[in-house]
Amino acid sequence: MTATSPTPTAAGLTRPVGPAAGVVPVALALIRRSLLGTVRIPATFIPMIVMPLFFVIAFGGAFSSVTLLPGFPTDNILNWVAPFSVLQGASFAGFGSAFGAGRDLENGFFDRLLLAPSPRLALILGALGYSALRAFVPTVIVVSAVLLTGATVPGGVLAIAVLLLAAMGVAVSAGLWGLGVVYRTRTQRSGGLIQVGIFTAMFLSVGLVPLSQMEGTWLYWAARVNPITAVLGMARSGFVGDVTVDAVLPGVGALAAMIGLLGWFAWRGFRRLEG
């Protein structure tokens, strides 16, 4: 609703009330602001670029011999580690919006946002939109690097699209987790806690070793229940073979579950800010 509505005043006259703001324009304006901030301090971009590349190189070297395992799905280690590196990078990228929210909470800018007569959801969507956009960076960087080495992606363009979708989902989940923590602590200094949570979740998945090789260990069970495992399966499917519905569906389901759960966590935290 954007029409102005009258409010009765002391004199019995009517005084117009300003318009309400819609979800979409507010969310877009907030994304725009975050992008401006990133462009103006380009240094914040560097870790987002370097980190996933570092993962590709480090994991590619350290785990290169896993391709020799019998029945291993690919013979190029890069195809195996690239999707995992992208998701790692995306989780890191997604946390950027929570960092921004923490800074706004610390210096009082967040009050300006809270004073807006817009649905509260717009403030969260603005942050998440930015998280999702940031997921492009590790995806583009890693995929380019892999293609430059001459590796082929069996699933083709669809594989890259699925990887990007998974990366965005992970970035949004990481963003929600970060926002939930930041809304409760009201400071960007809680970043350490946020990252520990994210990296634990990432590593307790079948990041580097196939699930079948972990059988009998606690890691196996951690990876089995970890929704990231399904997301990774989705992201990886087109890199080690064809994109299959069997791989994508559980991944999408896991992302939906994560976003639902973490969304609830973030929303609860947000409501506390208004107390």
Place this chain on the structure above:
Amino acid sequence: MSLPIQAAGLRRSFGDLVAVDGVDLEVREGEIFGFLGPNGAGKSTTVRMLTTLLRPTGGWARVAGHDVVTDADLVRRSIGVALQDAAIDPLMTGNELLRLQATLHGIGRIEAKRRGAELLERVGLTAAGDRRVGGYSGGMRRRLDLALSLVHAPAVLFLDEPTTGLDPMSRIALWEEVRSLNAENGTTVLLTTQYLEEADQLAGRIAIIDRGRIVSEGTPQTLKAQVGAPTLVLRVDAGHRDEARAVLSGRFGTERPAPTPEAIAVGLDGGAGAVADVVRVLDELGAELEAMELHEPSLDDVFAEATGRRLEGAEEATTDGDDEGGTEPAAEGRRGRRRRGGTS
């Protein structure tokens, strides 16, 4: 009947600390209402409750006719707010911030552009509009913050310590701005301040708040009149000093503490009009009048009367380790944060 700002028994505690302890307020349409109090008195907490940023733990408040808790969104649509910290993103330019603020308030692009230019002009920042806010001076930030709070032409404006930390020139410029806003658009203004002069100069009515309670309320004139008589301070030749002191305090009012032992201070019950009689009486005594000053009662006297403490110089007193000013340690912490917020 609905007033622009109305509160009854408004209360907010943080754990054991009661920051605002039963505030009743009635701000009338089109007035500038001053909220005067020392550090930690509860000014910002009250403003945060009235502007929907903080939920009251007791009592109620209505702003622009809407309940601040149940109709927060309608309140937000009616008010402009410039908070104490003047939090503005240092990476953005003045124009970008104005555009963001307009979007946050549901104003379309074209209208936002027009309003933005008009407001920058109004606060004298047209030339700085495309510069990043990080490079603005304190006064420029405050003026931009004021412009931001006006983007949606609010009926009620809240200014939390709008001039704290500004030099005298910038302070007076901001006063002018608030005055003209109020005069031209009839905007109702609630402003908080720790400066006696600011409350005196700017506000039509003031409430003095201390330790979460309103200790007196009224126009600056009536409040000062309640303190009563102005103080006459004078000096006569040493030979007639004791005699003059006795006669004056007997005939014109009560003796008050004088600034120096040589001076005589009397509360003049007859007001300024009695000064001529004082001079005549001294003449009859044969006393030689060396110096004379008449002090009108100040808001500091009002504050002192209500709380037993002085507002003037309270801040210096606390930094000297003397806690006469009643500043909570936590309030000091908040001040520190404000400074960081301003430069980050």
